[in-house]
Amino acid sequence: MRLAGLALLAVAVLSFPSMAPNPYILSTGVVVINYAVLATSWNFVGGFTGYISLGHGALAGLGGYGTALLVTRAGLPSFVALAVAGALVAALAVPIGFAALRVRGASFVIVSIALVLIMLLVFQSWASFTGGSRGLVVPRPFPGMLRPEHHRVFYFLFAGLLGLALLAWWLIDRSRFGLGLKAIREDEDKAEALGTPTFAYKLVVFVVSAAFTGLAGGLYALWFGDLDPVFQFSILTGSYMVLMALLGGVRHLFGPLLGALVVGIALEYFKAEFGNTPLHLVATGLLLGLVVMFMPDGVLPALGALARRVLRPPAQISIRDVTAAELAQRQPGGVR
Amino acid sequence: MPSAGLVFQSFVLGLLLGGLYALLAAGLTLYFGIMRVVMIAHSAFLILAAYLAWWTHARLGIDPLLSMVVTVPLFFGVGVALQRLLLARLRAATLTMMSVLLTFAIAVLVEGLLGYAFSGTQRRIQLGYGSASFGLFGARIAVVKLIAFGLAAVALATLYLVLKKSTLGWALRATIQHQDAARLIGIDTERVAGYGFGLGLATAAVGGTALSLDTTIYPSLHWHWIGPLMAIIVVGGLGSVPGAAAAAMLLGMAQSLLQIPMGTTWAQTVFYLALFATLALRPQGFFGGRLAQRF
Amino acid sequence: MSPPSSVETQGLTKAFGGVVALDGATVSFHHGKVNALIGPNGSGKTTYFNCVTGMIRPDSGRTTYKGRDITGKPPHVIARAGIGRTFQICRVFARMSALDNVLAAVRPGGLVGGLRGARRKAEVERALSWLTRLGIEHLAGVEARDLSWGQQKLLELAGVLMADPRTVLLDEPAGGVNPALLERIGSLVRELNAEGRTFIIVEHNMELVMSISDHIVVFDRGRPIAEGTPSQIRTDERVLGAYLGV
Numbered sequence: 118m119r120l121a122g123l124a125l126l127a128v129a130v131l132s133f134p135s136m137a138p139n140p141y142i143l144s145t146g147v148v149v150i151n152y153a154v155l156a157t158s159w160n161f162v163g164g165f166t167g168y169i170s171l172g173h174g175a176l177a178g179l180g181g182y183g184t185a186l187l188v189t190r191a192g193l194p195s196f197v198a199l200a201v202a203g204a205l206v207a208a209l210a211v212p213i214g215f216a217a218l219r220v221r222g223a224s225f226v227i228v229s230i231a232l233v234l235i236m237l238l239v240f241q242s243w244a245s246f247t248g249g250s251r252g253l254v255v256p257r258p259f260p261g262m263l264r265p266e267h268h269r270v271f272y273f274l275f276a277g278l279l280g281l282a283l284l285a286w287w288l289i290d291r292s293r294f295g296l297g298l299k300a301i302r303e304d305e306d307k308a309e310a311l312g313t314p315t316f317a318y319k320l321v322v323f324v325v326s327a328a329f330t331g332l333a334g335g336l337y338a339l340w341f342g343d344l345d346p347v348f349q350f351s352i353l354t355g356s357y358m359v360l361m362a363l364l365g366g367v368r369h370l371f372g373p374l375l376g377a378l379v380v381g382i383a384l385e386y387f388k389a390e391f392g393n394t395p396l397h398l399v400a401t402g403l404l405l406g407l408v409v410m411f412m413p414d415g416v417l418p419a420l421g422a423l424a425r426r427v428l429r430p431p432a433q434i435s436i437r438d439v440t441a442a443e444l445a446q447r448q449p450g451g452v453r
Numbered sequence: 454m455p456s457a458g459l460v461f462q463s464f465v466l467g468l469l470l471g472g473l474y475a476l477l478a479a480g481l482t483l484y485f486g487i488m489r490v491v492m493i494a495h496s497a498f499l500i501l502a503a504y505l506a507w508w509t510h511a512r513l514g515i516d517p518l519l520s521m522v523v524t525v526p527l528f529f530g531v532g533v534a535l536q537r538l539l540l541a542r543l544r545a546a547t548l549t550m551m552s553v554l555l556t557f558a559i560a561v562l563v564e565g566l567l568g569y570a571f572s573g574t575q576r577r578i579q580l581g582y583g584s585a586s587f588g589l590f591g592a593r594i595a596v597v598k599l600i601a602f603g604l605a606a607v608a609l610a611t612l613y614l615v616l617k618k619s620t621l622g623w624a625l626r627a628t629i630q631h632q633d634a635a636r637l638i639g640i641d642t643e644r645v646a647g648y649g650f651g652l653g654l655a656t657a658a659v660g661g662t663a664l665s666l667d668t669t670i671y672p673s674l675h676w677h678w679i680g681p682l683m684a685i686i687v688v689g690g691l692g693s694v695p696g697a698a699a700a701a702m703l704l705g706m707a708q709s710l711l712q713i714p715m716g717t718t719w720a721q722t723v724f725y726l727a728l729f730a731t732l733a734l735r736p737q738g739f740f741g742g743r744l745a746q747r748f
Numbered sequence: 749m750s751p752p753s754s755v756e757t758q759g760l761t762k763a764f765g766g767v768v769a770l771d772g773a774t775v776s777f778h779h780g781k782v783n784a785l786i787g788p789n790g791s792g793k794t795t796y797f798n799c800v801t802g803m804i805r806p807d808s809g810r811t812t813y814k815g816r817d818i819t820g821k822p823p824h825v826i827a828r829a830g831i832g833r834t835f836q837i838c839r840v841f842a843r844m845s846a847l848d849n850v851l852a853a854v855r856p857g858g859l860v861g862g863l864r865g866a867r868r869k870a871e872v873e874r875a876l877s878w879l880t881r882l883g884i885e886h887l888a889g890v891e892a893r894d895l896s897w898g899q900q901k902l903l904e905l906a907g908v909l910m911a912d913p914r915t916v917l918l919d920e921p922a923g924g925v926n927p928a929l930l931e932r933i934g935s936l937v938r939e940l941n942a943e944g945r946t947f948i949i950v951e952h953n954m955e956l957v958m959s960i961s962d963h964i965v966v967f968d969r970g971r972p973i974a975e976g977t978p979s980q981i982r983t984d985e986r987v988l989g990a991y992l993g994v
Contacts, residue, residue, distance in 0.1 A: 167550075169553065169554065171553070171557065216729055216732065216733060219732060219733070220736055222550065223489070223549045223550075223553060223691075224687065224736065226553045227683045227728075228728070228732060230683065231683065231725050231729075234676065234679075234680035234725070235680075238718065238721060238722060238725075239722075288863060291867075292862060292865060292866055293854060293856045293862050293863075293865070294856060295866060296851060296852055296854075297852065297856060299841070299844060299852075300841050300844070300852040303842055303844060304839055304842075306803065306823070306839075307835075307839040307841070308841075308852065309822070309824045309827075310823050310824075310827060310833060311824075311827060311832075311908070312824050312827035312828050312853065312855065312911050314824045315824065316822075353561070356557060394568070395564065395568025395573070396565060396569055397565070398561050399561075399562055399565035399566060399569065401561055402559065402560070402561035402562030402564075402565055403558070403562060404558075405557065405558035406539075406559065409555045409558060410539065410542065410543070413544070413547065413551060
């Protein structure tokens with residue numbers, strides 16, 4: 118049953134380019150799937166450890182600029198640059214994580230925001246190296262390729278990256294490492310008292326998250342071709358990631374993907390309807406506010422709970438003692 | 454080698470800047486002390502107040518300082534409403550995290566509305582006395598900076614008096630120090646928290662007006678401020694108003710003096726450096742004393 | 749010849765602002781026995797536990813475990829050295845099932861081991877056996893936050909025992925439990941002790957303490973003032989003085 122649903126999802130995702138009526142819709146699809154990768158990458162940290170990072174935009178920006186600079190300055194072929202940039206971001210995530218993960222809760226959020234703001238400052242000021250506010254042009258990896266084809270190829274590249282991210286998330290979710298991370302989310306000190314090396318765990322998952330985020334940023338740079346610090350190191354991007362993951366449900370594999378679909382499509386629609394007015398900011402703020410107030414566990418779980426209450430008689434969802442046999446039957450891989 | 458005059462000028466400017474920062478940061482640390490809320494929207498409200506001050510002057514022809522007559526009580530009311538209607542509804546277990554996201558959402562909302570109402574064009578108040586300055590031992594000090602400092606000083610002094618002498622202030626400090634104990638002695642902590650928030654946003658009204666005198670404003674300016682302000686309150690010790698003031702003076706001075714060798718843009722990094730240093734060495738802040746909270 | 753020591757501290761001191769919680773606590777707990785740590789409220793017992801398990805850094809002093817210095821080591825290292833503890837206000841992972849709560853104690857065994865499934869047969873069986881031993885196996889699938897206080901206490905203990913500690917620190921195991929559960933906990937401690945586990949129990953319930961302890965240490969104002977067998981402690985004047993404030 119599950120495999121069938123998965124296959125259906127894969128087919129739907131992969132067949133989108135052939136069904137897109139025009140190149141504009143196709144490019145919107147690339148944007149949305151980019152969001153999906155970013156949101157899923159964010160969810161390694163947010164979903165497993167419960168640490169809310171508003172600064173993942175910095176990691177995406179680093180991936181983007183890293184790739185761009187490696188191509189323009191070091192002359193590396195595009196995809197080699199991408200891989201190297203991804204590795205660099207992962208390496209950078211170690212000292213960043215070392216500093217940031219020493220604190221929790223509100224202080225961690227503050228640090229994550231500060232990270233983006235610092236990056237913005239540095240990349241804007243160091244114009245000689247990064248092009249500053251003039252922006253940085255990234256040569257296309259496939260010169261001479263027509264627009265629609267360009268969008269197609271990158272759509273599939275992003276889809277591939279998304280698949281990898283989802284796989285990694287799933288692997289961690291069902292693993293002992295993942296259980297340890299979730300324990301950290303529930304009660305970090307208790308987890309540590311139980312023998313979990315909490316700092317090491319947090320750092321590892323942060324590096325994994327950073328790697329995927331950096332790769333997504335780099336791929337975006339190759340696709341879009343033009344970088345500007347204000348857009349690359351944007352708190353807004355970071356907040357989109359959080360919004361999408363929260364909306365879809367942080368404890369679920371496909372939560373961020375779903376959130377990305379909903380928010381991404383809505384965003385592009387708003388941009389098309391209202392031009393580039395600040396109203397899309399208003400919409401984002403309202404949506405995030407609503408989700409936080411009324412659906413902090415995400416839309417997926419909220420809908421799921423609603424469905425369960427409607428579809429199943431109340432007796433079955435009361436607190437009930439479960440025997441070991443029933444348990445083994447019910448939880449083969451387990452969610453949460 | 455910078456001249457003594459230049460250094461002295463930077464020193465004086467740093468003093469004035471620090472005073473202004475102290476006011477801007479006071480509200481931010483107050484919210485955290487009362488409710489463990491990281492109010493990211495504080496700087497957005499600063500800019501809102503600045504816009505209202507500009508609008509008062511540009512469209513109504515009235516001195517921007519007079520806008521405070523309306524904005525201060527208005528922002529107080531908004532603060533109370535924000536706390537009672539929204540923040541109080543968040544689940545206690547995840548309050549800090551969720552409040553970050555919620556206030557972040559509010560900040561984005563405010564920015565969007567500002568952009569919609571006033572467009573993204575940069576605005577600057579053109580005051581008659583805007584370019585006046587006077588000399589002090591060789592340093593040239595813009596009058597507007599002095600007025601801004603004066604505003605900050607008066608507002609902070611008022612805040613100090615309220616906190617130390619008034620009943621509300623006592624109740625507020627009790628709530629900050631130990632919410633349960635405060636409840637046990639009959640303080641309605643929910644109500645008090647609301648007023649505390651109102652106070653915080655009221656300082657934002659004053660601070661934003663002070664800012665408007667001397668700064669070019671645009672809707673996304675608040676991002677430029679939230680970083681340094683958060684750094685200040687962390688360095689000062691989350692929840693401690695005197696701590697924030699001390700940190701503000703220190704960092705404002707540092708920024709001003711560092712502008713000589715490093716230039717304006719790079720001098721801003723001093724805030725972030727201080728933030729990381731604090732988190733690495735003494736996460737509960739340097740100046741807050743026992744009042745300071747750890748996240 | 750003094751009995752082999754389990755947890756041993758020398759001159760452990762800790763102050764919070766102006767309050768001195770531990771004032772040069774030098775004490776040695778006996779290996780293989782059921783030790784009790786008693787004393788009036790505020791005498792520093794929980795702070796002692798927190799310092800020993802690494803949750804708080806002592807201002808000065810040394811902690812050794814079976815001869816090895818563990819002062820200032822992080823909590824997870826101390827846990828892996830073989831010390832497990834429960835908390836005064838019991839701490840469980842609220843939004844995880846009881847089974848997962850116990851499984852969380854499994855050592856991942858390095859990078860590769862960590863990626864192995866969390867619910868492998870052998871571990872699940874071991875976890876279920878602990879839940880069974882504590883009488884809550886029927887709650888294995890229930891989220892911890894939906895359990896009663898007593899059930900949560902048992903769950904916390906199951907999780908701690910799953911990590912297979914040689915020494916178990918219990919912080920007020922009798923707190924808020926009914927007499928039947930109290931009996932169960934008491935006999936459980938005796939059983940586990942007979943199997944070779946050392947216990948150090950902070951407790952106020954004198955009946956429980958006197959009935960199961962081999963060795964009692966009495967704290968007052970942050971330091972030990974007396975130690976001995978239950979019968980010795982029962983009649984010790986200093987102990988009476990500490991409790992009655994004489």
